[in-house]
Amino acid sequence: MDRQVIYADLTVSRDSGPESSSPSSLPRDICQGPRWHQFALKLGCAGVTLLVLAVIGLTITVMFLIQKSSIEKSSVDVQQNRSETTESPGLSECPESWQSLQKKCVLFSQGIDLWNNSLSYCSTKESSLLLIQDQEELRLIRKLMKDKAINFWIGLNFALLEKKWKWINGSFLNSAILKIKGYDEENNCASISKTAAYSEDCSTDNKWICQKERNPVINKVCPDS
Numbered sequence: 001m002d003r004q005v006i007y008a009d010l011t012v013s014r015d016s017g018p019e020s021s022s023p024s025s026l027p028r029d030i031c032q033g034p035r036w037h038q039f040a041l042k043l044g045c046a047g048v049t050l051l052v053l054a055v056i057g058l059t060i061t062v063m064f065l066i067q068k069s070s071i072e073k074s075s076v077d078v079q080q081n082r083s084e085t086t087e088s089p090g091l092s093e094c095p096e097s098w099q100s101l102q103k104k105c106v107l108f109s110q111g112i113d114l115w116n117n118s119l120s121y122c123s124t125k126e127s128s129l130l131l132i133q134d135q136e137e138l139r140l141i142r143k144l145m146k147d148k149a150i151n152f153w154i155g156l157n158f159a160l161l162e163k164k165w166k167w168i169n170g171s172f173l174n175s176a177i178l179k180i181k182g183y184d185e186e187n188n189c190a191s192i193s194k195t196a197a198y199s200e201d202c203s204t205d206n207k208w209i210c211q212k213e214r215n216p217v218i219n220k221v222c223p224d225s
Helices: 002-015 035-086 115-124 133-145
Strands: 087-091 100-103 104-108 154-161 166-168 187-191 197-201 206-213 218-219
Touching: 100 133, 104 133, 115 154, 115 206, 133 187
Parallel strands: 154 206
Antiparallel strands: 087 218, 100 104, 104 206, 154 166, 154 187, 187 197
């Protein structure tokens, strides 16, 4: 009888120990939030990540555009400096005794001669008899004439085949630029004075006007330091 009581005491004492008094394990769902909360958290993290990536991409793009614009501006400035400070386009000077007339140099003869001889003389000077391109050039050439009574041969004669006034370069006269006084006949050539243009026999003695084109030149200029 006594043995049974001792066993019973030991059993109760073992059951009432620390292990029997520890709380039971907690359910798993207590440490985890609701599903919508987890979804919202993931979505927020994804949004923040995309925003950070967008900011980085925008920053890189802006830096690239600024760098590209700076390079292009530097290139344009260099080209402008080269064209403006190192090369200065102009026209060649007229030879001695020749006068400047826009892009031409002109020479008024001192002597008189036939139209054909005047043409040959200009050729020896690497030039030709005067060709008048427009009314402005006509006005300027007459301004250079000093004596109203003197006629000068120009590079214009009457072409019998076409029955028109023809310049020595092959083009025909525009009557709106120059009106010829006199007859349109074979062997007639044109001369001009300070006030008018005339049809004269090519064997008449007149002064003449030679012309040559002024060649463009490039003057090298050192850039300012």
